[in-house]
Amino acid sequence: MTPARYARLRTILDHRQPDLTVLMDDLRKPHNVSAVIRTCDAVGVFEVHGVTPTESFKARRSSAGGTGRYVPIRLHASTKEAVGALRSQGFRILAAHLTPNARDFRAVDYTLPTAILLGTEKDGVSAEAESLVDGSVIIPVLGAVPSLNVSVAAAVILYEAQRQREAAGLYDMPRLDDATCQRLLFEWGYKRLADYCRRKQVPYPRIGAEGEILDPIPRS
Numbered sequence: 001m002t003p004a005r006y007a008r009l010r011t012i013l014d015h016r017q018p019d020l021t022v023l024m025d026d027l028r029k030p031h032n033v034s035a036v037i038r039t040c041d042a043v044g045v046f047e048v049h050g051v052t053p054t055e056s057f058k059a060r061r062s063s064a065g066g067t068g069r070y071v072p073i074r075l076h077a078s079t080k081e082a083v084g085a086l087r088s089q090g091f092r093i094l095a096a097h098l099t100p101n102a103r104d105f106r107a108v109d110y111t112l113p114t115a116i117l118l119g120t121e122k123d124g125v126s127a128e129a130e131s132l133v134d135g136s137v138i139i140p141v142l143g144a145v146p147s148l149n150v151s152v153a154a155a156v157i158l159y160e161a162q163r164q165r166e167a168a169g170l171y172d173m174p175r176l177d178d179a180t181c182q183r184l185l186f187e188w189g190y191k192r193l194a195d196y197c198r199r200k201q202v203p204y205p206r207i208g209a210e211g212e213i214l215d216p217i218p219r220s
Contacts, residue, residue, distance in 0.1 A: 006211025
């Protein structure tokens with residue numbers, strides 16, 4: 001890894017927001033999954049969550065234009081499980097969903113730990129998900145079609161979250177712990193060596209200030 005690449009990866013990690021995420025509740029179309037993940041990477045979301053009863057989500061996330069490598073995806077077997085996991089981490093969950101009590105997406109404080117739940121392309125947010133979330137947000141639409149494409153809606157909401165977080169200074173300082181940064185710098189910068197260490201079940205070496213490997217890697 002060159003010093004320039006190390007500096008670029010370090011900058012990405014220094015802007016990651018561990019308390020902003022998206023929960024994709026069984027999105028079906030690969031291009032939508034891809035677009036959501038790419039937007040999450042662009043605004044600094046640290047990881048995203050997906051609900052899928054099958055392994056099919058793996059195929060969908062593989063089309064994320066390379067950004068899937070930089071945005072970890074946590075899979076859950078059910079919406080209830082996913083919501084419970086997020087709540088245990090201190091998140092409130094807001095559905096992007098048209099309901100009588102939904103709030104304008106611009107009226108929400110996204111500097112708080114927030115997960116945006118996105119429903120399926122055809123049916124939107126399910127009744128089960130609606131019963132589990134903490135509230136709903138809407139994007140006002142003045143055209144004939146009452147809603148946006150799910151990936152477009154995700155982008156609109158996430159960029160409002162980014163705007164608020166930038167104003168609050170949440171991008172001005174690293175928000176990930178050193179151990180997580182070291183792990184990801186090695187996995188991103190030395191993919192083959194990271195694969196080797198996992199296979200051999202040996203610890204990752206430390207990385208220096210210019211991306212250099214500081215510790216010897218055991219060889220069998």
